Amino acid sequence: MLAPPCVKHCLKAVTSESYPRLVLLLVLQVCAWVLLLWRCWGVLGYPLDCKDEQGSIISCTSISLEKLLDRVIQHAELIYHVSEESCTLFEEMFVPFSMRTQQNRASNTCITKAFPIPGSKSEIQKISDKWLLHSVLMLVQSWIEPLVYLQKTLDRYDDAPDTILNKTKWVTNKLSSLEQGIVELIRKMLDEGLLAVEHQQTLTRLDVQPEVVESILRDYAVLTCFKKDAHKMEVFLKLLKCRHTDKMSCYIS
16 A cells, blocks of 8 residues: 655655754654554544445444444544644643643543543443443543634644644544444444433633633643543443453453
């Protein structure tokens, strides 16, 4: 399979000696991001449009539970990976080292903190498959709107690289796709509709522009919280799969 033309242009730029070192580092980051999405696009294009053994496109409502669960886990893995990259890149570009301790404080102000979702490993091990699925669904649905607002704030940064903006937009779209996959899993595995769970979500509106430092720390907190919850989504789904394939040795590392 040939690499996309944009990757070839990236490599040509990197091998050139006419660019400053900082520009080359940024080009390398963009190259890595493009190549990652290009390699994964064929597998993770749309979670509810799947391929059968002959390569024909079919609805994920028609494929086996095992294959659907695999595709949903692949989405969750990549979403977490991209959230890590976004958080690290934002931190390196905008957050002074002396302020990075705010990352620990951010976990206490996450929008999902009040949700009835277990946090410790022992609690997670004890919850039912039903609550694993509905917990993931709550997390996915709670983050779609905040990430849309995050895109708007990042657009206001004078020197925000397109890489961060593109990653945020990509994750928002993938969360919507992951939501569809989780809903279908609930129907297949639990043979039921959605569980009615009441929760209040408080979003920081963007009607008033905060000071620069406050804006940076707020956006940093959003990225940090989302990375944490994205990892939780991945862990829950992998535990769910383990329970259905190897019930005797399922544990959270």
